[in-house]
Amino acid sequence: MSTIQVIDRSVSLLDAISQYEAPVSLKILSADTALHPSTAFRILGALMEAGFVEKDSAGHYMLGKKLVRLASKVRRGVDLREQALDVMEALRDAIGETVNLTVREGDEVIYIERVTPNRMMRVEQVIGSRAPLHVTAVGKLMLAELGDDFIHAYAGRTGLKAYTVHTVSTEPDLLNLVHQVQAQGFAYDNEEAEEGVGCIGVLIYDNSKNVVAGLSISAPIERRKEEWVKLVRAAGNKISERLGA
Amino acid sequence: MSTIQVIDRSVSLLDAISQYEAPVSLKILSADTALHPSTAFRILGALMEAGFVEKDSAGHYMLGKKLVRLASKVRRGVDLREQALDVMEALRDAIGETVNLTVREGDEVIYIERVTPNRMMRVEQVIGSRAPLHVTAVGKLMLAELGDDFIHAYAGRTGLKAYTVHTVSTEPDLLNLVHQVQAQGFAYDNEEAEEGVGCIGVLIYDNSKNVVAGLSISAPIERRKEEWVKLVRAAGNKISERLGA
DNA sequence: AATCAATGTTTCATAATGTGAAATTTAGGT
DNA sequence: ACCTAAATTTCACATTATGAAACATTGATT
Structure with a gap:
């Protein structure tokens, strides 16, 4: 070493x-x-x-x-960012909320691209900022992929710190939730990272079925619509397809 | 050293x-x-x-x-970016084109923030990318502030490389142009950096009248309007005021 | 499949490089 | 103007990074 x-x-x-x-x-x-x-x-x-x-x-x-x-020269996956940008913009235009692209690094999710709507009130994540896996929609999906052993170790390492009263901060609850989101193929974040902010997240895969990134939308919780789920999923699938999935 | x-x-x-x-x-x-x-x-x-x-x-x-x-943690001036963002967004909304915030580093201008319109065809500068002073609107204004001696040295160092047929690449021409833009308080870029792209740039000052940044809009040359000049100037002044100018 | 060439990786003796204690300068506070 | 604390410079020393050479791995060619 x-x-x-x-x-x-x-x-x-x-x-x-x-x-x-x-x-x-x-x-x-x-x-x-x-x-x-x-x-x-x-x-x-x-x-x-x-x-x-x-x-x-x-x-x-x-x-x-x-x-x-x-x-600015950091390569983001297999030109992930390049492939994702216009899909993200289309999604933003369809729903009028912030769209984020994230990758995992260790126990955190890191925001590598973001497109914002042109509205007064909106949710904004700074590019390059991070968030723990268990408080984000995409993070929970990634935890699911990593398996129960990883989740157990993760829980031990991090203590599942709560960011709001809604954060799922016990290991059994997290396990249940993680299994559920994996089964349904997408995840919500119900004000778990920040009060008032709701997300919908899906995973993005490359040609060999590896998870390479996550796509999510963030909106004030009261504006979030059920029907956005299928839009987000469609956008995620489109990006995955472009990467050869 | x-x-x-x-x-x-x-x-x-x-x-x-x-x-x-x-x-x-x-x-x-x-x-x-x-x-x-x-x-x-x-x-x-x-x-x-x-x-x-x-x-x-x-x-x-x-x-x-x-x-x-x-x-993502780099401080950009006196929270320049924070102060500028909503003004930049308002400007973008008013004219419907890309708005850039730049600072000088050595012989180059570096893009530190950008807000984009929601249009199909638009000009996009990557955050963190650079451009030589003599081919950008803001760069020419900065050259003016730096004085004729600097310009002479700059011309010698860089050779005033031409990026398009419109690039001003002789020292006398550049001097004239630079003096002119300083007098009028704003600058155009007439396809000097890239074919088809036109800009309008102004400077931003801090509380002690130092130049801290530049604000510019970039648009396909044929869409650019004369009347935008006063909007860009107003936006630049607004940001300068906030910084205590 | 076997050979070979080219690139990547490890080892290790050597001295050049970075180290930190102490001395000196600078800046801020009263 | 003084004093104190922080910043900066100096320098003798040994720890650290160095690079030549040995070794391993990869992948191309027959």
């Missing part, structure tokens, strides 16, 4: 910076990462040269624009 | 990967970066642990999702 000290430390520093909303001082960063101040300073200097980190006028550190540039 | 060898090399590798559309082999990466294969291999291994790089099934390297996650 190869690892390079400076790179590990660089990542710790970047993670530490990303923890804070506002630019952070060297003092805090070296404390958070348990690095000697002069070491942290030196590495941060190199990361600045690289554009990964910037300093504001007060000398506090923040993440640099180079990250945005590189991130 | 502090720099750390491994970090420099890591960045070279990431840049090299980002150069390619498809996943790349170790051979190519070590050749492109002039690194010994075993060294490149070791560094790429560490970058994989960090999530900055991933390997596809064929063992080829591509950029990792961690970059997307970190990039």
